[in-house]
Amino acid sequence: MKLIKKLSLPMFVILLLTPIVSVSVSAEGETGSEDVYEEVVDPNYVESEVLEPETQSSPGYVKGGPQYDTGGYWTGWKIYSKTRMSDVYGPTVYSEEAWGPGVLNLTTALSVSNSYTGTLKVAKSALDASMGFNVSTTYSRSVSYSITPPPKEQWQIIYKRRYDKWKVQQRYYIHQDGADHYTNTYQTVYPKKFDAFSFDYIVKAYR
Numbered sequence: 001m002k003l004i005k006k007l008s009l010p011m012f013v014i015l016l017l018t019p020i021v022s023v024s025v026s027a028e029g030e031t032g033s034e035d036v037y038e039e040v041v042d043p044n045y046v047e048s049e050v051l052e053p054e055t056q057s058s059p060g061y062v063k064g065g066p067q068y069d070t071g072g073y074w075t076g077w078k079i080y081s082k083t084r085m086s087d088v089y090g091p092t093v094y095s096e097e098a099w100g101p102g103v104l105n106l107t108t109a110l111s112v113s114n115s116y117t118g119t120l121k122v123a124k125s126a127l128d129a130s131m132g133f134n135v136s137t138t139y140s141r142s143v144s145y146s147i148t149p150p151p152k153e154q155w156q157i158i159y160k161r162r163y164d165k166w167k168v169q170q171r172y173y174i175h176q177d178g179a180d181h182y183t184n185t186y187q188t189v190y191p192k193k194f195d196a197f198s199f200d201y202i203v204k205a206y207r
Contacts, residue, residue, distance in 0.1 A: 073176050077121035079130045080171035080186070087195065090161040097156035097204060100149030106157045110197070113138040118189035121170045127191065131166065135191045145199045154205040163192040 098104040116135045120127065128134050149155035172185035 072178075073174075075172070075174050077170045077172055077187070078180070079122055079126065079168060080182075081169045082130065083167040083169075085165045085167055085190075088163050088165050088192070089198065090163065093159050095157040095159065097154060098149060099152075099154045099207075101151045103146055103148050104155060104157065105144065105146045106199075107142075107144040109140045109142050111138060112141050112161060112194040114191070114193045116189050116191040119170075119187040120189045121172075121187045127168065127189065130168070131191050131193070133193050135193075141194075141197070143197055143199075147201050149203075152207050153203055154207075155201050156204050157199065157201050159197050159199045162195045162198055164195050165190060165192045 096104060096106050114133060114135050114137050116127070124135065145157060145159070147155055147157060168189050168191060170187045170189065172183045172187075173180045174183065175181070
């Protein structure tokens with residue numbers, strides 16, 4: 001059945017209505033993983049930030065080798081750029097249902113998480129510091145949402161998790177002669193940060 005009403009809730013906003021039909025569920029009752037599926041909100045949204053300048057770039061720099069560099073020689077990875085991508089949604093979760101007339105209320109604590117995909121080459125602590133949040137943590141949010149199905153209709157509450165998403169490029173470098181020299185070797189990682197829940201409902205049946 002076609003969705004006929006929408007309401008997006010920020011993570012700190014709680015709707016409290018006195019229920020006639022009230023249900024409480026635990027996050028443990030959910031099935032599937034919140035990170036398996038992504039729905040792109042706006043595929044044309046891109047915001048980029050280059051964190052390291054190109055002035056020291058020297059692809060394949062190997063001058064003399066480490067034995068000739070009294071200033072130290074080492075190799076490693078640095079975060080080179082960040083691109084703010086479109087927000088994404090996790091999968092739809094089908095929750096409580098009831099027949100009208102009455103108020104159907106969902107009150108629960110839901111598990112949410114920040115995560116990343118791709119290839120992480122820098123230390124996770126370095127990625128955390130660059131992003132400004134822990135990229136691999138799980139916690140819970142309390143939510144409450146109410147709908148009022150009319151007589152002879154069965155409604156069901158559904159919701160999705162919404163995430164902020166970035167594309168982070170890491171670049172391989174060689175430190176020699178007292179400077180970092182970038183190569184043309186890159187690896188990409190995609191951090192996601194939980195933003196909010198988006199609630200909705202569907203009409204399941206009539207009688």
